[in-house]
Amino acid sequence: MTRTKALKALRAGISLAVALALVGWVVVSTGIEPVKVLASVDHRIFAAAFLCYGVGFLTASWRWFLLLRHIRVHMPFLTVLRLALIGLFFNLLVPGGVGGDVIKMVYLRRESADRYPQALLTVLLDRLMGLAGLLVVSIVAVGLNTAMIAGGPKELRGLLAVVALASLAGLLGGLLFFLWPWISRWGSRWSGSLHARLPLGVRMVIAKTTDALDLLRAEPLKLLGLLLLSIIGHLTSTAGMYLVARATSFGAFELPFAPCLLATQLSNLVAAVPLTPGGLGGRDLVMSLLLRAAGAPQQLAGAVPVLVTMLLVAWSLIGGLALLWERGSRMAAAGMADDASN
Numbered sequence: 001m002t003r004t005k006a007l008k009a010l011r012a013g014i015s016l017a018v019a020l021a022l023v024g025w026v027v028v029s030t031g032i033e034p035v036k037v038l039a040s041v042d043h044r045i046f047a048a049a050f051l052c053y054g055v056g057f058l059t060a061s062w063r064w065f066l067l068l069r070h071i072r073v074h075m076p077f078l079t080v081l082r083l084a085l086i087g088l089f090f091n092l093l094v095p096g097g098v099g100g101d102v103i104k105m106v107y108l109r110r111e112s113a114d115r116y117p118q119a120l121l122t123v124l125l126d127r128l129m130g131l132a133g134l135l136v137v138s139i140v141a142v143g144l145n146t147a148m149i150a151g152g153p154k155e156l157r158g159l160l161a162v163v164a165l166a167s168l169a170g171l172l173g174g175l176l177f178f179l180w181p182w183i184s185r186w187g188s189r190w191s192g193s194l195h196a197r198l199p200l201g202v203r204m205v206i207a208k209t210t211d212a213l214d215l216l217r218a219e220p221l222k223l224l225g226l227l228l229l230s231i232i233g234h235l236t237s238t239a240g241m242y243l244v245a246r247a248t249s250f251g252a253f254e255l256p257f258a259p260c261l262l263a264t265q266l267s268n269l270v271a272a273v274p275l276t277p278g279g280l281g282g283r284d285l286v287m288s289l290l291l292r293a294a295g296a297p298q299q300l301a302g303a304v305p306v307l308v309t310m311l312l313v314a315w316s317l318i319g320g321l322a323l324l325w326e327r328g329s330r331m332a333a334a335g336m337a338d339d340a341s342n
Contacts, residue, residue, distance in 0.1 A: 012093070015276050022281030023309065026288045030302025037248065037303045038310070045247035050311050052240035057088065057315060059233040063226050064126045070222055071122065071215050073115045082322050083107050089319030091278040100319075101127055107326075125216070128173070131272065133230025134265055135167050137238075141262040145294075148259060152293040163269065178217060238264040241287075244307045248300060255304075259294035263287045267305075278316065284309055 027034060061084040065077050086107065087100025101123050112119035142149065142160060149156055216223060238257070241264045245255040267287040271279020284305035291301035 012277075019276035019278075019281035022276070022285050023306065026284045026302055026305055030288065030298050032299050032302040032306065034306050037307065041244075041247040041307065043247075045243050046307070049240045049243035049247065049307075050314065052236050052243060053311050053315055056233045056236035056240070057084070059229055059236065060084070060126075060130065063129065063229040063233070064122065066222075066229070067122045067126055067129070067226060068119060070219065071118050073112055073119045073122065075111055075119075079111055082326060083111070085319040085322035086326060087319070089316050089323055092280075092313065092316045093277055121213070129226050129230050130233070131166075132170055132174075133227055133234050134268060134272075135163070135170050136227070137231055137234045137261070138163050138265040138269060139167060141258070141265050144258040145262045148262075148293055153289070156290065156293055163266065166269065177213070234265060234268070237268070240311065241304065241308055244311070245296075245300065245304050248303050248307070253295075253297055253300060255291070255294065255296055255300070259290065259296075263290035263294070266290060278312070280309060280313075 058081075061081045062077070064084060065075070065080040068075055068080065083104050087104040089100070090103040091100040104123050105120055108119045108123070109116055142163065149160065238261050242255070242257055242260040245260065264287070267283040267290070268279070270286045271283040273279070273282065276282055287305040287308065288301045291304060292298070296304075
C-alpha cells in the first residue's frame, strides 16, 4: 500500500470512528436502546417517513435533471436517477455530504460525451442550489422558533452564527453569479493576455463553462424553479423527521412541526461539513440538542436522530444496489462485445 492510500485509509478510519463515537454519545446520554426503539415504533408511520425521505431524494434528482437540460446536456431521467443513487451510496464512504458528487463527476464522463464540461458544472451548481434551499428554509425555521432559541443553550446560538455566515456567503455568491458578466468585462483588460497563454483545451473548457453559466443567467425564472424544488426537498425531509417522532412512543409528548423544521435544517447544515461519512454523528448530535431545547423528553431526543440515521443509511444502501446494477450491466456489455469480436 502506498503512502497516499495509507493516509486516505487512516483518514477514512478516523472519520468513521468519530461518527460512531458521536452516535454512541447520543445513545448513551439519552439512555435509549436502539434495537428496542426500532422494535417499538409504529411501523406504518415509520414506513411513511421512509417514503418521505425517498420523495426528497427524487425531488433532488429531478432538480439535477432539469439543471442538465437547462444547459443543454440531454440525459434520460433514469440515467440521472441511477447516477444520483450511486452518489448517495458513496456519501456513506466519504466525509461530509459531498463525497457522492465526486463519484457522479466520474460517471458523467461516459454519459455526457462532448458536453462533459457543462455536465461537470451541474454537479457543483446542483450542490449550491441544494445549499441555497437549505439556507432559505433555515432562515424561516429560525423565525418560527425565536422563543426556543432565546431560551436555549449557548450551543444553539453558535449554530445560528453558522447559519448567518453561510447565508452571507450565499448572498455574496448569488451577487457574484449575476454580476459576473460585468466583472469579467471590467477585468478583461488584464486577463486577456493570460487567457491567450492558456492551452487550447483549457480555453475550450472555460468557454463551455461560461456558455453554460450564461444560459442559466439568462433565465432567472428557471433558477427560481430549481430553488423551489430544493426547498420542497428540504421540507419533505422535515416531514420525514416529524413522522419519525410521531412513530415513537415516549409518553404523551407531541413534537410540534416548527422545532422539527429547525432541527432538520441545522443538522443537515452541519452534516454538509466534511468531517464524518455522510455527516453521520454530527447530524445526530445537533438534532438531539435541538430536540432537547424544544422540550422533548430525553429518550425521544435520542431515538429520533438514531431512527433518522437508520432511514438515511437504508436509502444509501439502495444506492449501493444501483452501483451493483451499473457494474453488472457494464460487465455484461463487455462480455457481449468480446463475443461479437470472436
